[in-house]
Every structure is written in structure tokens, then in C-alpha cells.
Amino acid sequence: MAETWDTIADWYAERLRTGSAMHEFSRDILLDCLPETLTGQRILDLGCGEGIITRALAARGAWALGIDPFPRMIEQAQAAPKNGPPGAHYAVDDGCTLATVATGSVHWVTAALSLNNVPDLSAALTAVRRVLVPGGGLAFTIAHPCFEAPHATWTDRAQGRPRRVVGDYHAEGFWRSDNPQGVRRAGNQHRMLSTYLNALGGHGFLLEATAEPSPSSRVAAEQPQRAGLPPFFLVRASRS
Numbered sequence: 001m002a003e004t005w006d007t008i009a010d011w012y013a014e015r016l017r018t019g020s021a022m023h024e025f026s027r028d029i030l031l032d033c034l035p036e037t038l039t040g041q042r043i044l045d046l047g048c049g050e051g052i053i054t055r056a057l058a059a060r061g062a063w064a065l066g067i068d069p070f071p072r073m074i075e076q077a078q079a080a081p082k083n084g085p086p087g088a089h090y091a092v093d094d095g096c097t098l099a100t101v102a103t104g105s106v107h108w109v110t111a112a113l114s115l116n117n118v119p120d121l122s123a124a125l126t127a128v129r130r131v132l133v134p135g136g137g138l139a140f141t142i143a144h145p146c147f148e149a150p151h152a153t154w155t156d157r158a159q160g161r162p163r164r165v166v167g168d169y170h171a172e173g174f175w176r177s178d179n180p181q182g183v184r185r186a187g188n189q190h191r192m193l194s195t196y197l198n199a200l201g202g203h204g205f206l207l208e209a210t211a212e213p214s215p216s217s218r219v220a221a222e223q224p225q226r227a228g229l230p231p232f233f234l235v236r237a238s239r240s
């Protein structure tokens with residue numbers, strides 16, 4: 001049976017709770033591009049998974065709503081921190097519609113590694129624009145599509161330091177990793193960098209910042225082959 005985010009939700013939550021250097025790096029770079037204090041800010045965390053970002057936003061003082069279309073993910077998020085920050089809330093919802101979120105009701109939308117999972121980017125950006133207040137912000141990370149393109153692999157260690165082998169960059173669409181321990185065994189949507197950037201402009205977002213941070217020292221220690229390549233692409237934009 002093909003895996004989905006629902007069927008790997010327990011595995012994903014366990015992986016993050018036992019300390020995933022890569023996910024903590026993703027969380028930290030996203031949080032770093034937001035204002036230091038989020039008190040009084042209402043934030044929607046699109047594709048919250050088990051809630052790593054939602055909790056961090058609430059810990060900085062925000063009222064944060066994490067949404068995810070997969071009920072088991074939301075159950076994991078709700079079960080997570082018994083003594084977690086009071087501002088973290090969760091609901092089952094689809095990032096392509098955000099049907100449970102009122103128009104013009106949030107100051108920020110965050111989306112950590114989730115826009116590369118939504119099947120319809122245009123629908124998601126339409127929904128994000130609808131729920132943001134005018135001038136509100138969108139901050140998101142995606143797996144860097146230049147290096148995490150479908151079925152990217154590594155050269156053989158026997159040939160020295162492994163190097164990334166990438167093809168199929170132009171092959172946009174759904175693909176699934178055949179790595180039984182990989183997050184992307186649940187599948188994900190590959191899109192070119194230009195597709196994301198053009199879609200933002202086309203939906204009335206102004207690009208404020210992009211970044212391709214080097215892996216943290218913890219990530220590089222765990223996965224030395226990743227040194228010198230950015231695992232994530234980070235974008236901050238505002239709603240015009």
C-alpha cells in the first residue's frame with residue numbers, strides 16, 4: 001500500500017520528537033526571518049504536521065493555528081506538548097482552500113516544507129492571500145528544488161566525498177521516494193524555483209527576502225555529504 005502523510009504521521013512525529021537536526025534547522029531558519037516578538041500576532045501555520053513550527057510561534061507569543069489535511073497529523077500535534085505554549089491551536093484543513101480560516105484574519109502565514117506537498121500551488125496562494133490581512137506576511141521553506149529534484153541521489157562514497165547527482169529538474173509534478181526511511185516516501189510535488197517565484201508575483205505577493213542557508217553544524221555532522229549545499233529554499237513575501 002502506498003504511504004500517505006496519514007500513514008506515516010506516527011513515524012514522523014516520533015522522528016521529530018526524538019530530535020531531528022534537519023527539521024530543527026528548518027524551524028530555526030523560518031523563525032529567524034520573522035519578527036523577534038510575535039505577541040499579538042495571529043499566525044496560520046499551513047501544513048503544520050506534528051506542530052514543530054506552530055509551537056515555536058506560540059512560544060514567541062503568537063496566537064498560532066496549525067492546519068493540516070491529515071487527521072492523524074493533527075492528532076499528533078494536539079497530543080504533543082502537554083505543557084506546551086497556550087497559544088498553539090490545531091484544525092484539520094486543506095492548504096488549498098483554508099475553509100476553516102476567516103478572510104483577512106491572520107497577520108502571517110508560515111508554511112514549513114509544506115507548499116512542496118500541496119497539489120495545487122495556485123489554489124494554496126489564493127487561499128493564503130484571502131486569509132491574510134492587507135500587508136500581511138508569508139514565510140515559507142521548501143526542500144530546495146535544485147538539489148532535491150525527483151530521485152536525486154549521491155555519488156558512491158568509494159569515489160571520495162559524495163556529490164549530489166540531480167536530473168529531472170524540469171519534471172514538475174508528484175513523485176515518491178523509494179527510500180523506505182525517507183520522508184518523501186509519502187510523496188511530494190516537485191516544482192522549479194521559477195514556478196514558485198512567478199506564482200508569488202502572479203498572486204499579488206511582493207518578494208521581500210530569499211535565502212539558501214548552509215546546513216547547521218548539527219546537520220553537517222550527521223550528514224557530512226550535505227556540506228556546501230542548501231537543503232532548503234526560504235522565502236519571505238508580503239501581501240500587496
Ligand SMILES: C[S@@+](CC[C@H](N)C(=O)[O-])C[C@H]1O[C@@H](n2cnc3c(N)ncnc32)[C@H](O)[C@@H]1O
Pocket residue numbers: 005023026046047048049050051052053067068069070073093094095096111112113114117118119183
Ligand atoms: C514535511 S511535512 C512538514 C510538517 C511541518 N510543517 C514541519 O515542519 O515538520 C509536510 C506537511 O505538509 C502537509 N500537507 C500535505 N498536503 C497538504 C495540503 N494540501 N495542505 C496543507 N498541508 C499539506 C503534510 O500532511 C505534512 O504534514
